[in-house]
Amino acid sequence: MVMTTILEIIFIILLAGIIGLFFLGLSRKIMARIHWRYGPPITQPLIDIIKLFNQTSMSHGFLFNFGIIFSLAGSVVVLLFLPFGRICPLSDSGGLLVILYLMLIAPLGLALSGGEAANPYTSIGISRKLLLAFGYELPLLLILLTVMTHYNTISIVEIVNKQFQAGWSFQHLSLLLPGIAYILILPAILGFRPFELIQAPQEISSGPMAEYSGKFLALTTIQHAFNIFISISLFTNLFLGGAANPGYFFLKILAVFVIFLFANAVFPRFRIEQAIKYLWRWPSILAFAGLIIVLITGKNF
Template sequence: MNILIKIIYAIISVIVAIVWGLTLGGIVRKIYARVHGRYGPPIWQPFLDIIKSHGKRVSISHGIMFYLGPVFRFGGGLGTYLFIPVIYGSTVFANFSMAGDLLLVMYFIFFGQLGMALGAGEGGHPYSPLGIARGLSQMSTFELPFSLAVIAVAIQYNSLNITTIVAAQQGGILNWTLFTNPFAVIAAMISLLGMNMHSPFSLVLAPQEIPIGPPIEMNGSFLATLQTNRGLFGAAKLVLFMNLFFGGATNLPIMMIKTFLIYLVSVIIGASFPRFRPEQSFRFFLKWPTIIGIISIIFISYF
């Protein structure tokens, strides 16, 4: 019976994450539009796009992997989200947090991309492999500073359990990793820019360059699954960063405010800078954020 209640809680939690992730996407589109001097689409536009994509009457497929690509991607998003405790102290939003879940979450962040690479490759469009090559290379490079930051955090709290890390940051703003281990937060926030794939790191979906990128052949429900995952995975990443570096959240409104503010960093930088070329982006991640990540480990081990 216990596991049944747990499953119901997980379903509620996933739905809340999807809705919040998609709403965030809508808000961000609105912000970008205002920066451009436009009025912008309504905040609920991502939901309408998903309804529209599901409403397609015919849908073309290119083979089994083409079916499995979006499924893997969604599975990756679901896996990432389900092992992160969203709200500290809440039973409904605790998800399946356990000892060592941080490693599992980092694995799942990579997993979805690899699945998508297999699926999109079967589409046969030349832009798909181009986007995949860019995406996976960039992913490998921004994983490096992120992993260093996570190692620094693990050394600091002597744990790989996200719940323990959040618990250690309770009791005041100065207990946050942001203040106790600032170098790790800087390195991780720079790698978050790459993860969120806003400009200047928007290499994968790069409009005007390789339009749409890997999912270029995805249509109908395939695309709708990817769009749903964008909401879920987006929310999961932000919640992970909130837990690791910004003290977690004790209730839903705090979670919303914190994730929005973390996302806003990407949006401000995205709205102000043009896009990097692929090699510039890779070199950038391997240079400064990596050095800052190494400094953070030295800082937390010896000072």
């Protein structure tokens, strides 16, 4: 029992890392193709990471190191709570609320690490990151509450199971609007354009990462890879019915990811006020309408 859990944990972490890095590479390739370029090889993120680990690095102190470890650990722990296909090692110790909370460890860790760097560029980046998170959490919380109220459970495994019985969440009218709202905010969660204002290399010198070098940058890249995997699989689990096996699940998240890449390739960048205004307007209205519909029509389960 314990042995299988440990094996599942190792399997999920490795697979999520590989898929995340593959997605990063794929995004660079597809973006290049949309730009009419040839693009780097799909393994380029891995090459970057290998190089970064072989570089020297500069550290600003204890918290600078601790923050990045904390952040990566937070991202990895979330993986254990997300159903990957049918595999979910720690399904019975928390549920969706715990996922929601664990997802905030990663930005908090980066914020602490960046704060220690004593560089205003990092501080501006962190300020933007927290504001953007505050912006998309409002619709996201409404969406998650709608889903949880609809299925009357806080367990993500149960939500996936109920979708196996009654079809994808998208098929229910009351969850259609929140689903659309989630699609609208997903680029903000992923940090894709038009919400790429956290790093904004041309404005604030890549923001929170301005002081990172060598292995710090490598760990941040890995964390970003995990983060992409987590955000998309949360969407897939909640609205696209999860999947019965890992292979099918991979195909689903791949499809979702590629759609967002197309958006990423063509959009310019919002300013932070514009981003918050956007996030608090259309996605929030849609999610709110969904919640009202769920409350009126009553629970389906």
